[in-house]
Amino acid sequence: MVGAISCAGLLTVLQTEAAAKEIPVPLTKLDNATCLTCHDADKGDLKATGAKATSKPLHGINNDKFGKSVHGEMQCVACHKDIRDAVAPHKKGTGQKAECVSCHLALWETAKKENLTREKARLGVVVKNIETYKSSYHARPNKEDPSRVNAACDDCHNSHTFNVPPQGTSRRTDWHLTIPDVCGAQCHTDELDEYKTSVHGKKVLEEHNQKAAVCIDCHTTHGIANTSKDTFKISITENCGSCHTENLKSYRSTYHGQINKLGYGYTAKCYDCHGSHGILSPKDPESKVHPNNRLKTCQKCHTQATQGFVTFSPHANTHDFERYPQVWIVSRFMWALLAGVFAFFWLHTGLWWYREAQDRKARRNHPDRRHPDKPRSAK
């Protein structure tokens, strides 16, 4: 009896599933090898074949690179759930088109259920990145085509080859150096062109120096924000400062930096003076902060700025006598003044407190001594 019910139940499920499929295709045939018969990038120019073949180029997969990627063990149709046949053009089923988020969220949920969050910590990072991404500028609908977002996961991460090398390896360096291309090759082309001329761009692209800033060092990665927003304007100083620590510190001691620290983006920030994508060394005669160009740069905000602005030091410190002698002298003088005044008066205050309290106690014990101007009798 019980068996009959469960059999009937199973039958219902199978029937429902079959009904959902427009064309019942044996899925076992749709393995990666089947896909690669057409989509193998190593076979050169890929063209769609079949009865209704058009000249549309096919998406080519480099199987070697795919195999080395984090998804290398996966079946194509595990992500491309809407593909139901092996003929061109594919008759798309109702399955979801390939996308990253739902799968990664589900994997993390499973990991949490199985108590494997520590072993699969990386999955957690991905989920966190997804959350951050959702509030980013890239996740917003595109202005020209609102059906798609500004940039989806695979616009930056090639999902077929994705594999971020571990930190500290030379592969990581190579990977890091490709980032300007990831952002600039297709989408932010003007910015990339400008970046190539900058001190950062030259270090990265010509000298392969991985310490020099690439796009994400300033703009962040998943949480990338609209640059006209105050939150971004405030955070960018921290981002520059994560490499240029001394300069951030000295900036913070000026009014520009103090207001920025308070959470307001309207005072001068790094890029207001130094430029952004096309940033140059201050020694470069073309640099916006080169003494010859400085007044013009100041006048962007201080429209009435006069000659003296040029010799203001926006990054002065109190410990470098060679470079900032006036600041060094004045800060030492102020410290001495403060120390002197407080040393004298706090000593004065402390002793006074003690003596007056003692005298009061004595007066309480000897009522005839109520007037301090009256000569005190010997103890």
Added chain:
Amino acid sequence: MTHRIVDELPQQHGKQVRRFGLIWRIAHLCFALSVMLLILTGMAVFYADTTWAPVIMQAFGGPRVAGIVHRTSAAIMLSIFFLHLVGVSINIARNWKTFKIFGPDSLVPNWKDFKDIVGMFKWFVGRGKRPIFDRWTYWEKFDYWAVFWGMAIIGSTGMMLAFPNVTASILPGWVFNVATIIHGEEAFLAAVFLFTVHFFNNHFRPDKLPPPDVVMFTGSVPMEEFKREHPAQYARMVETGQLEKYLVDTPPHALTLGSKILGLTLIAIGLTLLVLVIVGFVSAST
């Protein structure tokens, strides 16, 4: 000697001795309020790194508004200071024939002040009697002249920073660096001095407890306290028959109570500001 004269005088029951006229008291109150606003708005920038600074800024509606409050307070403070200079000049000019620059009614430091400093330290360590003070003690004179120093230093650097285009048309740019340091450090000095030393001298030392001392709001002190704090002036006034001139009725209860509330409020604000500054100082040096 002093004592006998005091005791023989007809007792001035219900009388107090006037120390500060109405205009000076109003000036002091406005001065205190403007300085406190200056400290609050200024220290929120000086200690921008603290967690309290952004809260203050938001409460003001942003640094632009806080900046206007800062400059308005500065204008009030400087106006009071300059009006005071005019008032003092008129007073001195009127009494020019009898005014002694180094006399006991003058705020100019004299030889006795230096002897009093030494005398106080001797008293502190139990090696002498407490000095007999006249109208102005040396710490009161210091408070008075410290304002001149503060106005000159904080005021002038503040002006440089408030009008950068004029400043930079005459002076080199490093004056902004230097002015920023001097303005902030000197303001720190003023704030901490006022809310520790000035508060202690006038409100928190054992003879003054419990706070507040309301003389700056009522204008007069009880005879007992006057005799204790300014015995030399008392003796001088009795001898020259001037005391009567300064005797006033004990202020009405409402005025005394109001003054106490006002005094305690200002002290509470001052101590709160002191805590904020200390938090800023500690977090800046760690």
